[in-house]
Amino acid sequence: MTDTQPDDSGYHPQTIETKWRERWKDRRTNEPDLDGAERPFYNLMMFPYPSAEGLHVGNLFAFTGADVFGRFKRMQGFQVFEPIGFDAFGIHSENFALKVGKHPAQLIPSNIANFTRQLTRMGGMFAWEHVLSTTDPTYYKWTQWLFLQLLKRGLAYKKKGAVNWCPNDKTVLSNEQVVGGHCERCGALVEQRVLEQWYFRITDFADRLLANLDDPTRMDWSDTTVLAQKNWLGRSEGAEVRFAVTGADGVEIPVYTTRPDTLFGATFLVLAPEHPLVSQLTSASERAQVEAYRAQAGAKDLVSRKVGDKEKTGVALGSVATNPATGQPIPIWIADYVLMDYGTGAIMAVPGHDERDFAFATRYALPIVRVVAEAGGTAEAPLHEAFGDVDSGTMVHSGQFDGMAPLDAKTAITRWLEAKGHGKGTVQYRLYDWCISRQRYWGPPIPIIYCDACGAVPVPEDQLPVVLPEIDDFRPDDSGISPLARHSEWYHVPCPTCGKQGRRETDVSDTFLDSAWYYLRYPSSEFNDRPFDAARTRKWLPVNSYIGGNEHAVLHLLYSRFITMVLHDAKMLDFDEPFRTFRAHGLIVKDGAKMSKSKGNVVVPDDYIDKWGADTFRTYLMFLGPFQDGGDFRDSGISGPRRFLDKIWDLVTLSSHPDCRDAEIRREVLVKWHQTKKKVAEEISHLRYNTAIAALMELLNVLREQNCAEPGLVGEMVQMIAPFAPHFAEECWERLGHTTSVFDSQWPGFDEALTVEDSVVIAVQVNGKTRGTVTLPRDAGEGDALKAAQADAAIGKHLEGKEFRKVIWVPGRLLNLVVG
């Protein structure tokens, strides 16, 4: 810290911040009437994971920005519900507990206590009476209930398959949690394992998840977040083409392609090594080689398979299929660059138009044919070879093909495939079903009981929650089996259906399931007989404003939307999108890197708050730069906002002086005042807090220059700084003689007519270069401006002996004289 604290004249943050925190609590200032509110506004921010290290500056930045918005909406006359809670289940907490040799159930309460202290101290407008923790049985009872609702509707299923396995965290990961082949959380290389897991059918909702993103009546989200979701959903349009296998009666290989127009150039087929038809299609002579290749590909982990070297290898199966367009026989291969879990697990290789196929064809000396003239190239074997003597491009565009209307090549060929029964147009998504099983301890047990007679039986809803037992040996191992599986006294239970000995599911659910519905719980947190109350939910949801980090663009935010859709379709909610508006805030980094304990660059806010006060620190963070950009944390400018608050304080003190009370406000000040009110409201509503604060600083500078401390004006100044510096504003407001909270006052309005100055400064340009300014009455016309410009010596100099060619007049702003 390079700055030094100002002396102790007047404004003492520590004293007044303590005072107002106590008042807010005693008077329940931040607890809206959840049943009676007439203009409800649900102001949500992403609840934190309560780490042992406490909140860092990056967290505080995000919460402050969301809190400023909530406080602003409140002063605009809304009853604002701003809840907070703790996302306390999960691997983070468990790993930390393992590291320090304690039980997470013991650690979490103290971490939560510390977070609560920090969040209270920052002056957030939190409705603490509705705080929740996902680890509370009264909460996760309903997380388990949610699983059962999906199961009931066929949206949860168990599947054995290749999954992402993190060898460090010793658990499976969802696809969203694997980043570039590494564990999103710990960075370890992810392996492939075959395990039985529970999945949610999020892919059934892919089209809706995509369509709603573009529906402004449902969603108004940051562009960057919408884009990330679209990329993740990965919609592509193409065709499924079936290739008949030669000599195998009726056997067809379906492939998916986004380029059906290149069908004529498909010179071989490639299947994923684990494709179910491989064995059947392998000739006797190739079998040994094929089996060897499959074994080798299967042993590869996901890293070298998906993101390792791009060397293409494969083997031929010794069988052939027919290209339906050319009628030519083409060989069938397997190669591990084709993925089983996308499309049909098989491709038609078009080496003339696909880089990967080209590399493969080159390596194995397979034929390469170009069929479509692309930019800079020509088609060596145009479509007319197959379709007669019509040029490929014009053939399809001129509609001479099978008498169809003019269409593009892709559509034309798809139509042809459909007509001939060789395939059909299809849509593919990149999205995978959501794997929710975790072979860990610290989460809600999945509420299933396995019975030899009845199969997988859901735990009856009236027997929820399935309480997570407190065990000491919760360390995960490499077996792929959850720690709970070591406790037969826990998992041995009678089958709910037949009463015979059954076994509980010993996996717990993904933390992202906990957070996929927490926003539904907040307004109803005191009801223990239902997850969310119908009337409360109708009043408060969907969420009016959600602010959070874009790192959750495709995880939490996508899962939450999915869960809401499921509950909507189950008629439990009357909306299918949970967050009306979402804004991604920027990330505060330190020395260019995201703050993390392992990098040793975590900045803790407590010392700054001790030294400068929460209000100064909040204002400083919001003044750093655009809220939605974030930036590198530094503390070199913190004295600026502090001096700013000190000066407001002085004005408040000064305003009680009789001279100030009776002083007339000069026109100049009046205009600045109204301009500022207009500007600040506009900037805050767009989360441009840095420029809102700058505008207030400008107004303050004018007031000081003009020696103006008129109480009404000072009061509005205090109101406008209130969202940023809430304790400070309350104290000033009280000193100005008010007896109720500044947050129950109405945000100052402005008079549009008073935002316009009486006289304006016109920039005068000669041939586009500014040569001076003239000051004119607001309503001055072009003629007046021209006269004034010619009269000005400095400007006139540039006009001497020249002839006017053109005059550009922008009223109130600029006069440009084009001369020559």
Added chain:
RNA sequence: GCUCGGGUGGCGGAAUGGCAGACGCAGGGGUCUUAAACACCCCAGGGGGAAACCCCGUGCGGGUUCGAGUCCCGCCCUGAGCACCA
């Protein structure tokens, strides 16, 4: 490789196509003080000039326009996300 952002003083950053650098930090000079801190006043993009004023200036090269940080085309650098998705 693909998809998005972003390149503006010493620093963070402002600028509906209309006086580039608001606001703040740091810096320089001054007032106050025994001295310092605080506070207050003044200066401050670069270059030239005693000054008036002039020239140059928003990553680079073109273009549109009376006028471009802003719009268009082509590059360079940088941050983030996705990545053998057929």
